[in-house]
Amino acid sequence: xxxxxxxxxxxxxVRPVGxxxxxxxxxxxxxxxxxxxxxxxxxxxxxxxxxAAADLHAGMRVVLLTWLHAGSRDVLSVYPRGDRTRPPTxxxxxxxxxxxxxxxxxEVTITSVTPEVLGVSGLEAIDGTPILDIKPTLGSVETx
Amino acid sequence: xxxxxxxxxxxxxVRPVGxxxxxxxxxxxxxxxxxxxxxxxxxxxxxxxxxAAADLHAGMRVVLLTWLHAGSRDVLSVYPRGDRTRPPTxxxxxxxxxxxxxxxxxEVTITSVTPEVLGVSGLEAIDGTPILDIKPTLGSVETx
Numbered sequence: 001x002x003x004x005x006x007x008x009x010x011x012x013x014v015r016p017v018g019x020x021x022x023x024x025x026x027x028x029x030x031x032x033x034x035x036x037x038x039x040x041x042x043x044x045x046x047x048x049x050x051x052a053a054a055d056l057h058a059g060m061r062v063v064l065l066t067w068l069h070a071g072s073r074d075v076l077s078v079y080p081r082g083d084r085t086r087p088p089t090x091x092x093x094x095x096x097x098x099x100x101x102x103x104x105x106x107e108v109t110i111t112s113v114t115p116e117v118l119g120v121s122g123l124e125a126i127d128g129t130p131i132l133d134i135k136p137t138l139g140s141v142e143t144x
Numbered sequence: 145x146x147x148x149x150x151x152x153x154x155x156x157x158v159r160p161v162g163x164x165x166x167x168x169x170x171x172x173x174x175x176x177x178x179x180x181x182x183x184x185x186x187x188x189x190x191x192x193x194x195x196a197a198a199d200l201h202a203g204m205r206v207v208l209l210t211w212l213h214a215g216s217r218d219v220l221s222v223y224p225r226g227d228r229t230r231p232p233t234x235x236x237x238x239x240x241x242x243x244x245x246x247x248x249x250x251e252v253t254i255t256s257v258t259p260e261v262l263g264v265s266g267l268e269a270i271d272g273t274p275i276l277d278i279k280p281t282l283g284s285v286e287t288x
Contacts, residue, residue, distance in 0.1 A: 014247070015244060016152070016155075051221065051234060052243070055234045065247055090195060092196045092279070093197075100277070101277050103158070
């Protein structure tokens with residue numbers, strides 16, 4: 001095995017393909033995970049990227065990738081869930097939004113579809129959160 | 145609900161925190177998903193980000209986020225799995241590496257840990273693939 005590390009770029013640019021529209025407006029009031037009381041929300045796609053969503057339909061399970069713009073990127077260890085009775089933990093062993101590349105993963109069910117707006121079930125991301133990608137969850141090998 | 149789209153930045157920068165080291169060296173030879181015959185591989189962390197991995201241990205299930213540097217970013221619809229007998233499909237309904245933000249998700253088990261190198265089970269990413277993030281999979285609400 002050998003890798004060429006030296007000639008690789010040291011950063012890449014990501015572009016939002018849309019935004020979250022949600023009644024959640026502050027990080028402090030947001031549930032930490034979707035199964036902890038997150039409300040219904042919407043994915044509002046930028047018109048230029050809407051064709052990429054053409055084959056999504058209500059009932060599909062998808063993974064949203066978001067940019068957690070409130071995260072601190074220079075933090076490498078945190079108290080899990082803000083609990084200072086727990087030991088500080090390297091961020092790669094946590095789901096903290098504070099991490100070198102603050103990309104959020106959210107598994108949601110699509111509840112409605114129009115060309116530029118997708119309704120989704122419980123989503124813990126706050127209003128305005130940039131969306132980077134949408135992927136179907138993987139079913140069995142046979143159905144791909 | 146209201147969103148402030150206008151004042152938001154139109155892109156963000158992501159930085160690799162490490163690279164994949166793998167016997168897979170070409171996209172054409174790589175399995176499409178990890179459960180389709182991917183070999184053991186390693187995550188080689190950049191020294192500056194190694195402290196973020198301090199609390200990972202063998203046996204943990206984690207999600208790797210990678211930068212799929214061979215992907216085409218201007219492609220909005222594809223033939224799923226390259227099969228032209230299937231209809232072209234919006235990329236958000238597929239796992240194609242061709243998509244506006246070519247970020248890969250890979251669920252793997254950590255098999256060994258040293259301060260800067262993590263062994264992982266089946267990983268379909270090719271040698272040299274930049275790694276953006278590592279997150280634990282979510283267990284039950286009670287154990288977070």
